Amino acid sequence: MDIxxxxxxxxxxxMRMMLKNILTKNxxxxxAEADNGAAAVGMYKSQKPDLVIxxxxxxxxxxxxxxxxxxxxxxxxxxxxxxxxxxxxxVMEAIQAGAKDFIVKPFQQERILQAIERVQxxx
Amino acid sequence: xxxxKRQNIESSRRSNGQEIHVGISDxxxxxxxxxLVTVALGSCVGIALxxxxxxxxxxxxxxxxxxxxxxxxxxxxxxxxxGIPFMLLEMRRAGARLSHLQVKxxxxxxxxxxxxxxxxxxxxxxxxxxxxxxxxxxGLNLLAExxxxxxxxxxxxxxxxxxxxxxxxxxSVRLI
Amino acid sequence: MLLEENDMYFxxxxxxxxxxxGNAATALADLLNKKVEIAVPEAxxxxxxxxxxxxxxxxxxxxxxxxxxxGDVRGTIVFVxxxxxxxxxxxxxMGQEIGTTMELDFMGESxxxxxxxILSGSFMNAIGSMTGLLLNASVPMFAFDMVGAAFSSSVLxxxxxxxxxxxxxxxxxQAQEQIMGHFFLxxxxxxxxxxxxxxxxxxx
Numbered sequence: 294m295d296i297x298x299x300x301x302x303x304x305x306x307x308m309r310m311m312l313k314n315i316l317t318k319n320x321x322x323x324x325a326e327a328d329n330g331a332a333a334v335g336m337y338k339s340q341k342p343d344l345v346i347x348x349x350x351x352x353x354x355x356x357x358x359x360x361x362x363x364x365x366x367x368x369x370x371x372x373x374x375x376x377x378x379x380x381x382x383x384v385m386e387a388i389q390a391g392a393k394d395f396i397v398k399p400f401q402q403e404r405i406l407q408a409i410e411r412v413q414x415x416x
Numbered sequence: 417x418x419x420x421k422r423q424n425i426e427s428s429r430r431s432n433g434q435e436i437h438v439g440i441s442d443x444x445x446x447x448x449x450x451x452l453v454t455v456a457l458g459s460c461v462g463i464a465l466x467x468x469x470x471x472x473x474x475x476x477x478x479x480x481x482x483x484x485x486x487x488x489x490x491x492x493x494x495x496x497x498x499g500i501p502f503m504l505l506e507m508r509r510a511g512a513r514l515s516h517l518q519v520k521x522x523x524x525x526x527x528x529x530x531x532x533x534x535x536x537x538x539x540x541x542x543x544x545x546x547x548x549x550x551x552x553x554x555g556l557n558l559l560a561e562x563x564x565x566x567x568x569x570x571x572x573x574x575x576x577x578x579x580x581x582x583x584x585x586x587x588s589v590r591l592i
Numbered sequence: 593m594l595l596e597e598n599d600m601y602f603x604x605x606x607x608x609x610x611x612x613x614g615n616a617a618t619a620l621a622d623l624l625n626k627k628v629e630i631a632v633p634e635a636x637x638x639x640x641x642x643x644x645x646x647x648x649x650x651x652x653x654x655x656x657x658x659x660x661x662x663g664d665v666r667g668t669i670v671f672v673x674x675x676x677x678x679x680x681x682x683x684x685x686m687g688q689e690i691g692t693t694m695e696l697d698f699m700g701e702s703x704x705x706x707x708x709x710i711l712s713g714s715f716m717n718a719i720g721s722m723t724g725l726l727l728n729a730s731v732p733m734f735a736f737d738m739v740g741a742a743f744s745s746s747v748l749x750x751x752x753x754x755x756x757x758x759x760x761x762x763x764x765x766q767a768q769e770q771i772m773g774h775f776f777l778x779x780x781x782x783x784x785x786x787x788x789x790x791x792x793x794x795x796x
Binding site: 304305306307308310350351352376377378379380381382383397398399400401 | 619620623698699703712713717721726727729731
């Protein structure tokens with residue numbers, strides 16, 4: 294399956310801008326942005342992106358709960374977590390909840406692009 | 417506590433129109449000519465008292481509303497409920513007639529943006545309310561105030577005139 | 593537990609902080625895509641009034657970023673960067689010439705918060721790895737104003753104002769640029785014990 298349309302979720306406008314720049318420069322389309330888990334679930338349902346890149350620490354609903362909600366709405370959803378918090382237990386929780394990858398901030402451009410390509414090749 | 421009281425009066429005798437700095441959880445009283453200044457009031461509240469005939473001024477910078485939660489505290493100037501009575505005593509010792517006081521307050525801002533729900537954003541407001549309540553209890557009338565908002569303030573009292581000057585980043589100096 | 597400087601527990605805390613901030617410097621380097629070095633942090637335990645006394649000019653403009661630490665260890669982390677430093681950091685982050693950003697707009701504020709988020713994230717990741725404890729961060733709170741006002745309000749809003757604060761003055765260096773940052777940790781009562789226990793420092 295091809296990944297073209299991406300939903301970016303992060304409470305920091307700055308981070309969303311940075312991700313958008315990297316991704317659009319590499320040919321991906323950002324179909325929507327959200328700044329918390331609840332909004333992310335809504336966007337996912339209405340936009341049906343190929344991939345979600347989601348932060349964990351957000352106000353209201355956090356990224357892990359957002360991930361679970363998206364996966365229960367669509368068991369085939371592709372979600373990559375992207376967070377400053379990278380402890381083993383957290384990574385495990387995210388992967389067990391269905392995340393396809395976990396990127397710790399700050400990340401190099403290549404890391405995120407490779408992560409997307411890996412999801413693409415396995416999907 | 418006694419030593420602290422003596423120190424406050426001493427510094428006022430040496431003032432000669434100098435700037436006397438009042439820090440956080442601090443209180444200073446001075447006779448004219450002098451400028452009492454406290455810098456960077458955030459959620460803290462500054463209380464200025466002025467006796468216009470004897471020309472004695474006091475400036476108090478409180479951090480918290482109520483000392484009852486902190487038994488055994490050694491700094492009366494930290495709290496509204498203990499700081500204001502403390503300042504009154506100092507004012508009287510410096511020769512002020514407590515029946516003729518002008519009271520002005522500033523501060524109590526809410527300075528943070530962000531969406532963390534556990535952050536106690538209303539400390540500034542609670543300080544303002546506590547100060548107003550203590551003043552009322554002591555029978556002191558509030559003459560002027562510059563409180564609330566989102567910005568830090570610097571507050572100064574001129575003991576020769578009783579004028580209180582407030583400075584905020586990005587605004588011109590105001591007199592209240 | 594009463595912590596005295598120069599005792600074993602304080603040393604352990606200093607060492608934890610060194611490692612944590614070292615990791616934060618690495619994260620900053622990765623973020624800026626540049627080499628970032630860190631001067632050995634000086635740690636001390638001080639109350640709020642004591643910290644205010646350390647700032648030369650309480651009226652100086654500074655960015656103050658607060659995060660709450662949750663999980664096995666609870667408390668508040670505060671980063672303070674002077675105006676000059678935060679503007680420099682934002683320029684570096686955006687890949688602009690130093691001096692381009694002259695004031696903090698909405699995006700700059702978001703960038704500053706994210707910097708604080710990443711720095712404290714890597715600090716907590718390091719502590720977490722070393723101790724096996726789980727540390728989580730809250731969404732950051734941000735103020736840009738007179739440093740005395742922002743910092744004191746920060747401490748009061750965190751609710752940890754009746755404890756001693758761990759204050760670590762540290763300097764980040766990027767080539768010839770100095771980025772002065774202050775790092776403060778306000779632990780919740782009893783949480784330091786948990787830290788020390790996990791390091792095997794407390795006998796039962």
